[in-house]
Amino acid sequence: MTSTQHERDSHSRANRMSEMTEEAPWRQADRLRSLYIGEDLSTSEIGEQLGCSRKTVENWLKKHDIEKSRPWEDEERLRSLRQQGMSEADIADELDCSQATVHNWLTKFGIDTSRTRPERPWHDEETLRELYVESEMTMDEVASELGCGRQAIEVWIHRHDIETRSYNPETPKALQDESKLRSMYLSDGMSTYAIAEQLDCAPSTVHDWLHDHGIETRTVGSQPGELHHRWEGGVDEYYGDNWAKQRRKTLRRDDYECQRCGITQSEHRNRTDIGLDVHHKTPIRTFQSPEDANTLDNLVTLCRSCHNTIEPPNENQND
Ligand SMILES: [Zn+2]
Known part of the structure; x- marks a missing residue:
């Protein structure tokens, strides 16, 4: 049944491995290291892939001394990033961990966690969350509050993975209307985000409809944010x-x-x-x-x- 099937599957996978690890690929240090560090899988993802429990994976990681580096526990590094004026969100991005982790370790090391007023406050995740999520301001309102363009707000909200508000589950009529969509996107030069916000739907929905209507999407730069001239160039x-x-x-x-x-x-x-x-x-x-x-x-x-x-x-x- 399923467990037999499962056994057979893991056998065929294991065939390529040495005799010793045939039955238990999670014992193989190199394999574990490559999945955990190289591919950056979580312990439960590895368990799924190797056919064992998360706990087993954790035990063998420990046995093999395999650890992901935890740069946020490095006091000197944290202090120096902070001295460079980086916000908690910036540091989290740099060290690839959550903002809460950064905050906890800053606190633990007694490093000042008070918010410095950033030069571009719309880059700051906390500020954006405060205004957009907690105060439920619209993107336009956030933009005028922080003194920047609305597109900057869109981009940074997306960049920080801040969830945009729940959308109308129905597909907006304007999207289904090719000429309407064409005129918003091409004649008015609205971005996918701007259209999504105006029509109260997800940006991916707008993108899909542009595609369905055969409307060629504009080029994207490789990083949203500062290069406004990239946008002005369509x-x-x-x-x-x-x-x-x-x-x-x-x-x-x-x-x-x-x-x-x-x-x-x-x-x-x-x-x-x-x-x-x-x-x-x-x-x-x-x-x-x-x-x-x-x-x-x-x-x-x-x-x-x-x-x-x-x-x-x-x-x-x-x-
Ligand atoms: Zn370079």
């Missing part, structure tokens, strides 16, 4: 729902260094006040859905200057 900033996560994974894989010139995240922030970019080697628009473009194979960490060399912002990216 680009869209819809990167797909898995973008924030894949972007973080790429940064971590690349050790937070530009893969062309080697500048680090902190140096880059010191020089330019922004984090490193993540670039799509094959442009998003050549994929059926933006999520498909966000595979780790297709993403690479670059500094702004190398990024602009490889992909000049003003160039019409038509190849």
Whole structure:
């Protein structure tokens, strides 16, 4: 039955392995390391893949001394990031952990956790959450409160994985109406996000309907945020729902260094006040859905200057 079936499956997988680990692949240190560190799977994901429990995986990780590094426990590092003026959200992004983790360890080390007024308050996750989520302000209201454009708010809300408000489950009529959608997207130059917000639906729904109507989506830059001229040149900033996560994974894989010139995240922030970019080697628009473009194979960490060399912002990216 299922357990027999399951056994047979894990046997055929295990055939490729040595005799010793045939019955218990989780005993194999290299295999565990590659799944846990290399592929960054969780212990329950590994358990699922190897056909054992999460607990077993945890035990063997311990036995083999396999640990993910926990840079947030490094007091000196935390202190220095904080001194560079990084917010808790920035640090969480840099160290690839949650903001709560950063906050806890800052507190533990007695490092000041009071909020510095950031130069660009719309980059700050807490500020955005406070206004957009807790105070239920609209994106326009948040924008005018913080003194920036509304698109910046859209992008940063997305970047911080802040859930946008629940949408009307019905497909808005305007989306089904090709000429209406065409005029919003093409003539009015509205972004996928702007249309979604106006019609009270998810950005991915807008993207799907654009696709269904055969309306060609505009090119996207490789990083939303600062380069407003990319938008004015008629680009869209819809990167797909898995973008924030894949972007973080790429940064971590690349050790937070530009893969062309080697500048680090902190140096880059010191020089330019922004984090490193993540670039799509094959442009998003050549994929059926933006999520498909966000595979780790297709993403690479670059500094702004190398990024602009490889992909000049003003160039019409038509190849
Ligand atoms: Zn570079």
